[in-house]
Amino acid sequence: MAPLAGIGFKPQHFDDAVRSAPTDLWLEVHPENYMVDGGPRLAMLDALADRFPLSLHGVSLSLAAAALPDAVQLQRLRRLIDRVQPGLVSEHLAWSTWAGRYVPDLLPFPRTHEALEHLVRNVMHTQERLGRQISLENPSHYLVLDGHDWSETDFLAELVRRSGCGLLLDINNVYVSAHNLRSDPLDYLDAFPLHAVTEIHLAGHAVDETDTTLLIDSHDAPIADPVWLLYRHVLSRGGARPTLIERDGEVPVFPVLLAERQRANVLLTNEAVAA
Template sequence: METSAECGAGLGLKPQHFDEARKCDAPGLWFEVHPENYMVAGGPRIAWLDAVRERHALSLHGVSMSLAADRAPDTTHLRRLRALADRVQPALVSEHLAWSAWGGHYHPDLLPFPRNGAALSRIAANIACAQDVLGRRIAIENPSHYLRVEGHEWSEQAFLAELVQRTGCGLLLDVNNVYVSARNMGFDAIEWLDAFPGEAVTEIHLAGHSVDVNSQPPLLIDSHDAPIADPVWALYRHVIDRIGPRPTLIERDEHIPAFPVLLAERARAQAILASAEVAA
């Protein structure tokens, strides 16, 4: 089984690319999936995933633990996720720092929260619960921000660092989320990244974004439906120069191009990782 240290730049695994993904022999290539699409006992999807896993490392990137919610993650969900993880032995497991369920009501989105002491205690307990049931460390992703939330007592970087300290979790640094948030909220992305706890980063995400022109002022949206923008590439290189190579995922969830197009974008990230390894 490949470890995260052996992972270079990876791609999100899409059903239309299964055959090409399975056959591709690019060094360091790995694939990420949303585990919610594969938490089944059998069928074609899990068979395809098994086939890809024979050649490439996998990452499970969850979207429904609701770690910032008012109660512990659903135990049935975690047990099903563990069964999948035990089957495919992923190099990486990650989840979002957000909530989608509250008071027994589910919302089909990843929603923000005030970074206060109560939230810190609640989320740390939820992460610890998830890691205990899964029997493995997970990485927590920094979110995109679109509006100002009142009641913050911690900076985002300090909040994440404290979660790492309390739970032993890792961090998934989404560079596009930082760029989108910086543009929407008016802060300096470089300064934000320089304050991020880089030693805890186990994975990096890169993605494209879009502009919501119906908002005033217009908002950048973490839409995963376009090539990675040049300013995001520049931020990525800055991060890698600072913290060293980390497994890096190219995300594309809408307007998905042909597999060779994604491979070319992935090759750009791989080249940055390779140059950092030489410099080290």
Template sequence: MTALTAGVGFKPQHLDEALACTEAGVWLEVHPENYMVDGGPRLAMLDALAARHPLSLHGVSLSLGSAVPPDATHLARLRRLLDRVEPALVSEHLAWSVYEGRYLPDLLPFPRTAEALARVVDNVQRTQEALGRAISVENPSHYLALEGHAWSETDFLAELAARSGCGLLLDINNVHVSAHNLGFRAEDYLDAFPLHAVTEIHLAGHGVDETRDGRLLIDSHDAAVDDAVWLLYERVIARAGHVPTLIERDGDVPAFDRLMDERRRAHRAMSRLREAA
């Protein structure tokens, strides 16, 4: 299989173009929750994509930061999907979204304490045992400063990877948004990030909360990747080298060709690395 370079988040309206795409290194990401069914057109569509391109399954509902383990039934359904489509990449978020059986519509942060680290390590290990493979865990977006942290986020993620054996998914737009909202330098965060554990990078666009006079950025995934994020990406891959990179777009989704234009920009950046090596 050709090495993965840059991919795009798949949307059903792009099915024909995605199946016809022949560019080297391209891959597609989906949220597995949309395809954890027993049959029907959605699963048939995913089968067709899996036969044509490498896939990434990027989960949004395991709630690895919760005080309770991931739901066993959900993990079993996810394992069946993995066995069916054999994805190249599997990932989830460093967040919680479940409380007393209720699912919340956001990926919420938590204080990075020793207790939280032990809990997340256990949840990740349970997940990996159930799925029969390592997963990667994504750094979150932040909109306000929480109190009670005993670990920096980069150290917390490094320790999580070391203890659980998971990989890390570095979302550079999340870093840019969080740096703006919390008042730290994105470059400092990325310089401290454990790049040795990164298996995947995400790039996305963001929006501005107009009610806050532009002081709050929102990880909205409804715009093109910002130039500032592209600059941070170049900084990261100069150190990390070739890392599969995804263009995320979940709102105001453009035509497939426009998404592929952004994908080609990431692909060219990695190609320049190879040429310079």
């Protein structure tokens, strides 16, 4: 995947994408919406794959769980990968299953030695079944968890070393987590293993309705200025990376997303020239 900016695809933007999108645009989708045997959604994705580079960003493998990822889910994901040949495949550093039960969330966990062993096993198993490297996204945090054996950046670096996975750096998650946990986002980014980053995410956030001291990784607003500043810092340290503009709520019209995408592209181009 070229170090340019892409956008998260939404079906309401299909006509705009195929008729008027820039030729260097790439798109990201959640594979769970397309892991079917046929129908209009899959046909739409086929049409996009013929025109644009794609990235698949999963939300359901539950890689931080004690059990291996669901075998049927992996088979369906492998079929989709083989079908559309995405440039990047990613998942979350989280769990969402327990004893056969599924929860509609990406849940945190203490970064213990045991948790690292589970993750390394699950990631390596997933990469073997999919026939390719995957990248893991750093989470957003809303409260302090006890029982960690590792800092998050050291945990991620060790996961990369042991499993061979890549990392997806979500800068809005870094900003939201630093605000909620009263930490310094620059310290986190300076310790982050940028050499392993295959993709960057940029998104907006919101203030919690019941606790105005809490920020929520809502993806329903424009990217905030402090997040743009952190993005510039990352580019200056790690160089240009494929960068996604995420918007999952209050989704604007296509030109508005392209304008945010162009802002990121300008920064990526400037970094490439400087390098």
